[in-house]
Amino acid sequence: MELLKPSTLFLVILSLTMNSMGSTHGPNKGGYWPSWSIDFSPSSIDTTLFTHVYYAFLSPNNITFKFEINDHTAFLLKNFTTSLYKKTPPVKTMFSIGGGSFSSKTFSRMALGHDSRKSFILSTIEVARKFEFDGVDLDWEFPQTPIDMANFGHLLHEWRVAVKKEAKLTSKPQLLLSAATYYKPEVTLDDIYRMYPVESINKNLDWINAMCYDYHGSWDLSATGTLAALYDPNSNVTTSYGLQSWIKAKIHREKLVMGLPLYGRTWQLKDPTLYGIGAPAIAVGPGNEGAMPYVEVQEFNAQNNAKVVFDEPTVSYYSVAGTSWIGYDDVRSVKLKIEYARSLEIGGYFFWAIDGDQEWKISRQASETWLD
Ligand SMILES: *[C@@H]1O[C@H](CO)[C@@H](O)[C@H](O)[C@H]1NC(C)=O
Ligand SMILES: *[C@@H]1O[C@H](CO)[C@@H](O)[C@H](O)[C@H]1NC(C)=O
Numbered sequence: 390m391e392l393l394k395p396s397t398l399f400l401v402i403l404s405l406t407m408n409s410m411g412s413t414h415g416p417n418k419g420g421y422w423p424s425w426s427i428d429f430s431p432s433s434i435d436t437t438l439f440t441h442v443y444y445a446f447l448s449p450n451n452i453t454f455k456f457e458i459n460d461h462t463a464f465l466l467k468n469f470t471t472s473l474y475k476k477t478p479p480v481k482t483m484f485s486i487g488g489g490s491f492s493s494k495t496f497s498r499m500a501l502g503h504d505s506r507k508s509f510i511l512s513t514i515e516v517a518r519k520f521e522f523d524g525v526d527l528d529w530e531f532p533q534t535p536i537d538m539a540n541f542g543h544l545l546h547e548w549r550v551a552v553k554k555e556a557k558l559t560s561k562p563q564l565l566l567s568a569a570t571y572y573k574p575e576v577t578l579d580d581i582y583r584m585y586p587v588e589s590i591n592k593n594l595d596w597i598n599a600m601c602y603d604y605h606g607s608w609d610l611s612a613t614g615t616l617a618a619l620y621d622p623n624s625n626v627t628t629s630y631g632l633q634s635w636i637k638a639k640i641h642r643e644k645l646v647m648g649l650p651l652y653g654r655t656w657q658l659k660d661p662t663l664y665g666i667g668a669p670a671i672a673v674g675p676g677n678e679g680a681m682p683y684v685e686v687q688e689f690n691a692q693n694n695a696k697v698v699f700d701e702p703t704v705s706y707y708s709v710a711g712t713s714w715i716g717y718d719d720v721r722s723v724k725l726k727i728e729y730a731r732s733l734e735i736g737g738y739f740f741w742a743i744d745g746d747q748e749w750k751i752s753r754q755a756s757e758t759w760l761d
């Protein structure tokens with residue numbers, strides 16, 4: 390028998406150690422790329438900072454539940470995957486379906502019956518293979534009823550069966566399956582209680598992206614509020630509560646991925662001298678309907694000589710200039726949140742949306758805070 394050279398031996402030991410630690414792959418570091426961000430091409434994404442990048446969004450036809458891809462979209466999809474595979478290191482590419490402005494009812498009708506689920510599933514696989522994506526992300530905001538939640542569970546099961554079968558048939562790696570979800574597993578909106586099918590998620594999805602943001606915003610203009618507080622002494626609408634609730638509901642920790650916002654939410658204060666979190670407000674502030682990408686928040690703060698406050702109890706930032714008020718995350722709050730997520734031993738984090746961070750200030754801090 391040939392003796393192993395010391396260098397080979399070292400590698401063998403290293404790989405055995407890594408396997409025994411169960412950490413052959415590191416944290417999931419995701420970012421959504423909005424396909425409408427015209428001056429931010431996929432090729433400009435710094436892939437050293439991410440493991441997964443999501444194309445946002447594709448929508449199925451609301452009757453057939455299949456994707457009808459026009460030439461322009463086909464170009465964008467192809468450009469997205471080709472650009473990202475050329476990068477060093479390459480990242481996994483996912484296409485994300487639906488999103489905040491897509492009708493929840495369409496998903497509800499799709500998920501209701503076996504045939505409609507099947508049409509949808511087969512079409513997702515076809516699109517993924519045609520445009521060479523590594524996986525598919527379902528962004529259903531949000532299942533509305535307990536029946537929707539049950540059907541969501543059936544959908545995930547049938548989806549996994551289908552991608553397994555397809556991988557076997559084609560000898561290709563199985564497509565990855567993920568879903569963007571509410572920040573916590575139990576949802577009570579419009580007085581209807583429903584709970585995500587955690588068992589089906591554990592069994593059938595590779596991970597979920599818990600949207601740990603939009604806790605306050607233009608839907609309540611009476612007072613300023615945090616967009617994505619880690620803690621709140623007076624409320625459970627927080628990232629810590631959301632993540633802990635998923636864990637309590639028995640999600641496999643490595644499948645839980647924490648959302649982080651690369652944007653702010655804005656209000657117009659009633660009285661510029663009352664400017665804390667929860668201060669009286671009367672309207673949305675600057676930005677697009679009260680939302681502003683992080684890069685513009687920075688510009689706004691500089692141009693208006695804004696007062697910037699790091700709020701320790703909530704682990705969040707806000708800035709004030711006159712009656713303009715913006716709540717957002719910055720380097721320090723993101724670092725603390727990632728340390729928190731890491732201490733929970735969850736799967737990683739993701740950003741909505743990466744075009745908000747053009748100098749990679751926050752993404753870099755995040756990535757450096759969570760090395761393997
Ligand atoms: C489907 O979409 C079309 C075009 O947007 C719309 O006019 C129609 O009402 C939708 N149908 C259903 C059942 O949602
Ligand atoms: C993607 O599109 C951009 C802008 O249209 C172009 O400059 C670039 O070469 C394209 N990349 C690939 C890989 O097709």
Ligand SMILES: *[C@@H]1O[C@H](CO)[C@@H](O)[C@H](O)[C@H]1NC(C)=O
Pocket residue numbers: 623624625
């Ligand atoms: C937060 O949730 C816990 C447990 O679910 C509950 O006991 C507590 O009253 C809640 N706190 C607030 C402020 O709603």
